Amino acid sequence: MTDHTHSLHALKVSCSNCSLRELCLPLGLNRDEMAQLDAVIRQSRRLKRGEYLFRSGEGFRSLYAVRTGYFKTCVSSQDGREQVTGFHMSGELMGLDGISSNLHGCDAIALEDSEVCELPFNRMETLGRDIPSLQHHFFRLMSREIVRDQSVMLLLGNMKAEERLAAFLLNLSQRLSARGFAANDFILRMSREEIGSFLGLKLETVSRTLSKFQQQGWLVVDHKHIQLVKPEELKQLVAGCSQAQH
Amino acid sequence: MTDHTHSLHALKVSCSNCSLRELCLPLGLNRDEMAQLDAVIRQSRRLKRGEYLFRSGEGFRSLYAVRTGYFKTCVSSQDGREQVTGFHMSGELMGLDGISSNLHGCDAIALEDSEVCELPFNRMETLGRDIPSLQHHFFRLMSREIVRDQSVMLLLGNMKAEERLAAFLLNLSQRLSARGFAANDFILRMSREEIGSFLGLKLETVSRTLSKFQQQGWLVVDHKHIQLVKPEELKQLVAGCSQAQH
DNA sequence: GGGCTTGCTTGATACGCGTCAAAGCAGAAA
DNA sequence: TTTCTGCTTTGACGCGTATCAAGCAAGCCC
The missing domain is CATH 1.10.10.10 (Winged helix-like DNA-binding domain superfamily/Winged helix DNA-binding domain)
Incomplete structure (x- = not known):
């Protein structure tokens, strides 16, 4: 294993069980494109149980992909009621709700000691223009989140x-x-x-x-x-x- | 008014109240880019009250922007319970949930006689590579939908x-x-x-x-x-x- | 070990909303 | 006009989940 532990490329090779498989494998990138991607992915960040990855209202710069561990995301009302909007395990992406306003729209909290990859959104966006399959993949990921939210609505509304x-x-x-x-x-x-x-x-x-x-x-x-x-x-x-x- | 009643450009000019303002205005496109966009937008489609714009499970090709009228989108469970996932008025976009699987994930039904613009997604995606602000705008629209869904979860879960x-x-x-x-x-x-x-x-x-x-x-x-x-x-x-x- | 905290289980009770039913009203069709 | 049909309102009642409360088990610090 090289010192590129922060790269998706390395992850793909090194971490078959707990990795960003869903995030990177389906892309079908060539060697050169993979290198471009590697250059953008920031070093992964470690969090202890209970630590906040980001908070609602903070400036949005990056998406985060879970490498290992477990997270919850939640929104809070003014009088303190808390709604957990999702639980996130390895390979899943958090922070998509921050794109619209450049502010994070929820809290993300580690439920156990965890590790995430930081994906600076601006640079991913730029890269998407050069690598169509990457751009398409991000659209699909966001759409999948919308589909997931719809099924949660069905659950909360009807079951x-x-x-x-x-x-x-x-x-x-x-x-x-x-x-x-x-x-x-x-x-x-x-x-x-x-x-x-x-x-x-x-x-x-x-x-x-x-x-x-x-x-x-x-x-x-x-x-x-x-x-x-x-x-x-x-x-x-x-x-x-x-x-x-x- | 020209015969380009199907174009976003025309809409922008012709239809200040009921238009796709949110969809097209914030882009800041120049004349050339606007022309490119016009070339991609398909003729608008009219629906009578009660008509389906698309159904869950149908192949996904396009997003639809409401020009005039009113829609609901809903998902159904196997035993027939129906969950309305949203109401959509002029300027709002429907169909984002279809991107992930290339199948529409919900039904969209006109609640009154309505008119929509069809946006072929593949071509919008391609165009996004040439017009960064367009690409960014689509990411923001999808993110906004995710934020909206989160607030619905808060509503259904806590109120x-x-x-x-x-x-x-x-x-x-x-x-x-x-x-x-x-x-x-x-x-x-x-x-x-x-x-x-x-x-x-x-x-x-x-x-x-x-x-x-x-x-x-x-x-x-x-x-x-x-x-x-x-x-x-x-x-x-x-x-x-x-x-x-x- | 003792005492504390935190999270979980279980019971008794209360209340909000669902269910069932009947009647009113408006718009469409004849 | 009359009738029909779908939508809405309102009431009575029952169920499902929230609330309140007590007790228990596990982990932690002194």
């Missing part, structure tokens, strides 16, 4: 507590398995309160619903350790209320 | 029925007044059920809450005609739960 939690667990399971981790045996990185905030529920409801799932034998809860015993049952629960496929 | 409806009415009021219409006297283009779907409420709750506001003398409801009598009271209601400004 009951059990459906929300089942959808949440299955989504987590699917993302973890896409990264090479076990799909049915994982550790929750966030508290019950943070799950509740994301799902529009109170922490007690999250706790009760997990207990209910456990009583039915669908999963085993041991604090933050979750084992999905009958994921099919959870899938059936969300089947009706999840977004229709066409 | 009570009264707060949701007040926030909805004030948002509508603000957007109308930005387009030169009266801020405190307007016609709702959508049904109670559609408002409810957007706000995560049932139509009866929407109706009851409107009645409650009327009883308190904050507004006058006459079917679809709304007059805000004391908008300050509504503002105070949402002040605490709206997103904090930094």
